Amino acid sequence: MNEEQHSGSHSETIHLPAPTAWPIIMAFGVMLAFAGMVTNFGISLLGIVLALSGAIGWFRQVLPHEAHEDIPVVVENIIITTTRPEVARIIVPEDDRAHLPVETYPVLSGIKGGIAGGIAMIPPAILYGLIAQHSIWYPVNLLGGAGVANWRNPSTADIAAFHWQGVLVAIVIHAITCLLVGLLYGAMLPMLPRRPILLGGILAPVLWTGLLHSTMGVVNPELDQHIAWGWFLISQVTFGLVAGWVVAHQSRIRTAQSLPFIMRMGIETPGLVRERESATENEDESR
Known part of the structure; x- marks a missing residue:
């Protein structure tokens, strides 16, 4: 289990675009304008008014200069902790069963x-x-x-x-x-x-x-x-x-048919290779 810590700090304010509700009003007006085609002309008229109002208000927010605001931020130290656990590997013996002919x-x-x-x-x-x-x-x-x-x-x-x-x-x-x-x-x-x-x-x-x-x-x-x-x-x-x-x-x-399928496919298997190496070492020690 490895842990790493990184320290850092933020500035006192963050410069962000100013929030606005004009895009939502414009979208609502467009929806009412189309809905009035199948319901009532008055709803379409209301939708057109809302859509124009939303468009004018939205354009004024971004033209000629985009509106921004500074959000105050409390300065504090940030500690980032990462955890990297070791992946558990399934240890499978080389000869788990006999497949005849061997x-x-x-x-x-x-x-x-x-x-x-x-x-x-x-x-x-x-x-x-x-x-x-x-x-x-x-x-x-x-x-x-x-x-x-x-x-x-x-x-x-x-x-x-x-x-x-x-x-x-x-x-x-x-x-x-x-x-x-x-x-x-x-x-x-x-x-x-x-x-x-x-x-x-x-x-x-x-x-x-x-x-x-x-x-x-x-x-x-x-x-x-x-x-x-x-x-x-x-x-x-x-x-x-x-x-x-x-x-x-x-x-x-x-024959290689007694080996696990993943090893016969030629895929790298560290857990299986480790088991084979330990088995070979045990045989050498017994000799």
Whole structure:
């Protein structure tokens, strides 16, 4: 609590404009002049007289010189006291409750997992093409055939042959899908921290394989007839196991969702920062 005192004094008189009632009389006369239009002419006549009287009296107060008067003032010492209390700050602990997951994987770990999984699922797909159709381009064209506009009702020989349009589309689809699924793994695996390989290698591939199997007949029924869903599931499980293993072995970072919302917004919070600093000092002393 801080108190400051300032001393000062006033002069004996104050020079102020002289008070007058003429503006009020003039305004009252104008009001009566307009009111007489809907009531009686006599009221309007009275209003005009009052308005002119008020205007003349008001002008005489300010012309040719404004009327002033000196108001006597009792001289006394004035003591001004200001009170500046300290603002009470709400002390909120940093970890007031646990928001799961407490730790998660960085974005780079999801990208690494997607790249590793995408590379790992290529051998099973090529092996299927060699065993089933004696061609390594068969699974490539199945993946990229949906993006080739002129493919309608392709035969097995057409799918097994080399088509540069299908190869380019398959590379683009495969790369983008693997990266996106890898990022999804990085965000999803902390939900099951004790069994990340089970979630990433079995549950997730089975779920999206079933989803694709149920929708591919509507999206592209021609290519749906040529897909061997057993081999497709093997490739997806291979991707999930490798991507899940790579992501699970990356270092985790602590999430900021347990912090107060005002700190996550980046707003300066001295009370919260003070609490964090004291907690850090206590940890250092305990060590």
